[in-house]
Amino acid sequence: MTSERPLAPELQVQRWFNTPTPITLAGLRGKIVVLHAFQMLCPGCVAHSIPQAKKLHEIARGGGVQVLGIHTVFEHHEAMTPVSLEAFLHEYRIAFPVAVDAPGEGRPIPKTMADYGMRGTPTTIVIDPAGRIARHSFGAEDDLAFGLFLGDLAAARSGALPAAEAGICKIDEGCA
Template identity: 50%
Template sequence: MTDMPELHAAEWLNAARPLALADFRGRVLAIEVFQMLCPGCVMHGLPQAGRIAQTFDSADVAVIGLHSVFEHHAANSREALAAFLHEWRIRFPVAIDAPGNGPLPRTMEAWQLQGTPTLVLIDREGRMRARHFGQVSDLALGAEIMALVGEDRS
């Protein structure tokens, strides 16, 4: 278990206001880190995030996306992302990762992520409890989320 460095969002889509990790305290938070031009993200990661949002009670589990671009920057504009989210009917809030000082976006670097798709699970207390790079089965992930939901809140 590690305390989470803050999410560094340049902008939010599908959100009425900028969000912070603290906004989700008291709930398990699933963060799907993706690029819209990543086949694994489109075929597996984002649909799985949508299933998490549909399956679990929003009082217990929140889902957000983090568009973290480290390649093909020109094709991954804010406007293209907004159209992508609309066309694919992705309704959960999505942060656009802030550019970093090097090749990696700020949050991706701070969280030491390997690439996309990555699913990060944060417990009710705001600690990173899992970081899954690549595809993870729905059954295993559901069990992992339920274990976090069922943890004592004290």
């Protein structure tokens, strides 16, 4: 089944944030790459997919999963420049590497976005350790279903979030 997966095109990047050196998919062979394509002014990205990517980066770091962001601006280009993106990454405390997709030549859709055939933002693409596309989804992924997929794809787990205590009931203490 793995052999049927299409090869993931290499990223085409104007510039990077949150990494000292440029990153390539070729250099990440052996890892699972979760590529979050977003626009900083996309409401669904801000509300759902970026928090999910931040959480995944937090719990899966060191565990064979690399979270990458890519800023795929296809509208309002003048409003979402790298200068604005840099402040956005700071204010939203985004710590994983983020690429600025290379501008399309003569058209609004940037190059990586076009190469992957993305339909809009947010788009989440999972690339397997062999560099092939294992999942491509448009819209907000459910956390539980996405976790099951990723965990199944490889030994993805390497951390855990502490269980929340809101509303729990303890023996001898009653409910919080």
